[in-house]
Amino acid sequence: MSESMSPVPAPGAGLLGKLMAAVRPEFRVDVFIPEPGELIFDLGACRVPGCPRQPRTRQLCRGHYYRWQRRGKPDVEEFIADPGSGPVGRAELTACAIVGCRFGAARQGLCVSHQGFWERAGKPDKETWTAGLPVIEDDGRRVCRLSFCSLWAQGKSPFCHNHRSRWQAVGRPEVKEFVRRCEAAGDDRFDFRPLDGQRQLRLELQYALQCRHDERQVNTHSSAVAPVIRLTAASGTASLLEWPMERWSEYYAAMRGASHSQNGQLAFLRYAYTHLEDLVHGSGWESEFPRDVWELRRLGIEGTRARLRFDRISQTWLRESAKQFVRWRLSIGRSVNQAVVDILALNRFSGFLADPRVAVDKLACVDRTVLERYLADLALDQRSTQSRSRDIGSLNAFFNAVRRHGWDPSLPANATFYPDDFPRPDKRLPRGLAEHVMAQVEQPANLDRWHNPDSRVLTLILMRCGLRVGDACNLAFDCIIRDADGAAYLRYLNRKMKREALVPIDEEVENEITAQQQRVLRCWPGGSRWLFPAPRMNPDGTRPLTTHSYRGQLDRWLERCDVRDEHGRTVHLTPHQWRHTFGTRLINRDVPQEVVRVLLDHSSGEMTAHYARLHDTTVRRHWEKARKVNIKGESVTIDPEGPLAEATWAKQRLGRVTQALPNGYCGLPVQKVCPHANACLTCPMFVTTPEFLPQHREQRQQLLQIVSAAEARGQARVVEMNRQVLGNLEKIITGLESGPGQSEATADAS
Incomplete structure (x- = not known):
């Protein structure tokens, strides 16, 4: 059944009762006026200085906008510089003409009392009469209840004379x-x-407005809601749910005109309709499972508006088992994307079974013979080998689940696929970008072409750290962690593997992330849990940047940069290609594959083998077992069990590959700049092992000769410099020649 033909729930008294219970009193009013500064309703202030009213057009309140029109629509900046008298609608009302009297003027410039006195005096010349009256003293009289009015309250009323008249x-x-x-x-x-x-109908729209307020995601103004109120009032319906949403869309187009600017009006109508459906049907599996189209938001799955559609599975007996299968897969933590893949596979299988030449009318008939016919049909599919393999994998998981959980005992035992049934995957080359292309996108001038600094930082992280774009968009605000050496790592959630991971970052990326954190705090003073909050429809900063939004920005950035390949053709790249490029570059720099696996947070070497052949290496085991000492002769250890153990080892191994020395290894994080201009033997970050003892002994002998010659020539400075290096060498050799305990004791004694 198509979506347009789906049954519309009857409104009835049940919905009215739910609305009465759901809509709070502050929204159940004739005119709802948000409190000043309320997040999704606040439009800011009029551009005219001192005017507290909200802007309507050209960032001017309605009063100042009309005043600007009456002046002949001059330049807005000139008008703002000279807008006329005070805020429109908030000017001080006229007080009584008698000096000191703060009652409101009633007639002929006098308050009610003085008007009576003047009339009883025979209406003499007013100026002469008022000049002869004594000054009225302010004896602490009550003032009008309105904050912008300073006139005295009239009688027992809480308002001044004029505001009391308006109140009446x-x-x-x-x-x-x-x-x-x-x-x-x-x-x-x-x-x-x-x-x-x-x-x-009134309660339904009030409920929709309340939901917008509570969700605090989309700015909502009366310019979008007021036309919907008038439109539904003219429809003659008692409830939005009397018509399907398709009819409301047609009615809107007929009433407002197809070319009319929607300005969020139809979106608010859809929003109200959807939330009413949610209120009618409730949430959770008990209410959603019987439906053929599942709304994931009703199942508590946040961050998506996706639907899972089973209405394209024509066989009822297959549809029910499919729903049980998908519910089980979601409940054990499989992703929504996997559920979509499973449903697509079942949709195709349903279409195959519906063919009159197949004539399968129950699950008991789906045996190995039917599956072999399906494999033959699938082989003619024009999709890629990977897509066909995915279909077979989903169907096999479905058959195994039906059999294991007993959803349909009639399923034949031989209804299964074997490993040989899966099409042989094509040998794929790494999809890393050519260095010619990378040289263009990495140019600082091109990076500065990003209009949004957030996306510039995100692009830098994708290129330097090899993250998946979804993981990068969902980086936490506090995403930097340091090890014992002070080296910075980027901590992120590997959502594919459902675990946290770490990757070393350089100083530039670290500084860019720090600057991004400051930008987030300026835009969202209350803070955000995300390093890259969504820039729009996110007043609370609770939503992260979406991958769809970033991809759109990326396409526009590439157009501005005019990135081209070696043949002069325009380059269209995906964010994931930077991950492939990151891995390929590491392999080309002779970084062992096991290190690349850690940096990319792959679960197995097979995933990393996409970039290069697997190296038979045991470097990590030897590194962990080797006894290492620094320039003081002290043992250097790596915690094999701590949360940073894996990432620390990757950093050390990367340092061995890129910064190996003839007599040891540099322990300085690869992201740091060495502050020591002299030999590494004077550097506190130097680390060495017993395999370099011959070089150390040879260097000690050379240093002794240099020191002796310098002493004979009276070169005190040369002697001083080399004695420091010689002293460090003595400690290193002693530490390496002795046991670990002796090494520690010797170092302490020195």
Whole structure:
């Protein structure tokens, strides 16, 4: 059954009861006026300095916008420099003309009391009469309840004369509500009064607005909601769910015009409809499992709006088992993407079984003979070998699960695929980018062409660290960790393997990440858990940047950089190719494959073998067993069990490959710049092992000769410099020749 033909749930009294229980009192009002500064409703302030009203057009409030129009629409900046008298709608009301009297003027510039006095005096010349009156003293009288009005309250009323008249004119509402409306004059508001005769429809839209408020993700203004209120009020329906969403879309186009700017209006209507469906059907497996289209948000799976569709499986008996299979796969931690792959495989298998030439009407008929016919049919599929293998793997897992869990005991025992049934995979070359292309994308001038600094940092991380783009977009705000040497590592969640991983980073990447953290704190003062929060529809900073958003930015950046291959053709690359390039570069630099496996966080060498042949190496075992000493003769150890053990070893092994010395190894993190201009024997980061003892003894003999000759010539400075190196050599040789315990004792004694 297609989506357009899916049954629409009947609204009924059940939905009205749920709405009455769900909609909070602050939203169940005629006119909803958000509190000042509320996150998703706040539009900021009018551009005119001192005007607290919210902007409507050209970043001006409605009053200043009309004032700008009446002036002939001058340059906006010129208008802002001279907008006229105070904030529109908040100007001070006229006080009584008598000096010191702060009652509001009622008639002819006088308050009610002084107007009566003047009339009883025979209405003399007003200026002469007022000049003869004594100054009125302010004896602590009450002022108007409105914060922007300083006039005295009239009689027992909480308002001044004029504001009391306005309060009476609108029917004397509750004082607190009237004050709130007056003080929010010009601010955004949501007027539900057009739906006065449609109680349930009104509650439905109020519920949608409340959901937007609670989710705190999408900025929502009355410009999007007010047209929806008027549109639904004119529809004559009692509930949004009376019509399918397709009919509402057609009705919207007919009423508003196909070319009319939607400005989020239809999106809000869809949002309201979807959340009403959720309210009707509830959430969790008990309510969602019987449906043929699963909404993953109702199952508590966050971060996706995906649906799992079983309505394309035409056989009821296959569809029910398929739903049990997918529910089980999700419950044991398989990804949503895997569930989609499984359903696609079952969809294709369903189409094969529906062929009249196959004529299979129950699972009991799906035996090995049917599967062999399916394999022959699948071999004619134009898709890649990998896609066909994936289908076979999903179906085999489905048959094994049906048999294991007893979902359908009639499934034949020989309904299975064998290893030989899987098509032989094509030999694929590494998909790393050519160095000609990498030289262009790594150019600082091209990196500076990023319009968004966040994406520039993300690109640098992808190229330097080899992360998958999804893992990089979901980096935590505090993603840098250090080892005992002070070397920085990037900590990330390998979402494919569902585990945390570490990769060494250089100083440039570390500095860029630190700068990115500062940008995040400036944009979201309350902080964000993500290093790369989504830049739009994310007022709380709770959502990370999506891979879809980054890929779009990447395409536009490549166009600006005009990156071309060796044939002059425009280059279109994917973020994952940087991961392949990272691994290929390491292999080409003679970094052992086991080290590459650790840096890429692969589970097995087979995954890393995509980049190079497996090296038969036991370097790590020898490195861990070898006794190492520094320039003081002290033993240097690596914790084999700590959380940084794997990453620390990878750093050390990478250092051995790229920074090996003739008499030892540099223990300085490869991301650091060496601060020692002299020989490494004076460097505290130097590490060596017993295999270099012959070189150390030979160098000691040479140093003794240099020191003796310098002493004979009176070269005190040369003697001093070489004695330091000689002293370090003596400690190293003693440490390597003696046992570990003796080495420690000797070092302490020195």
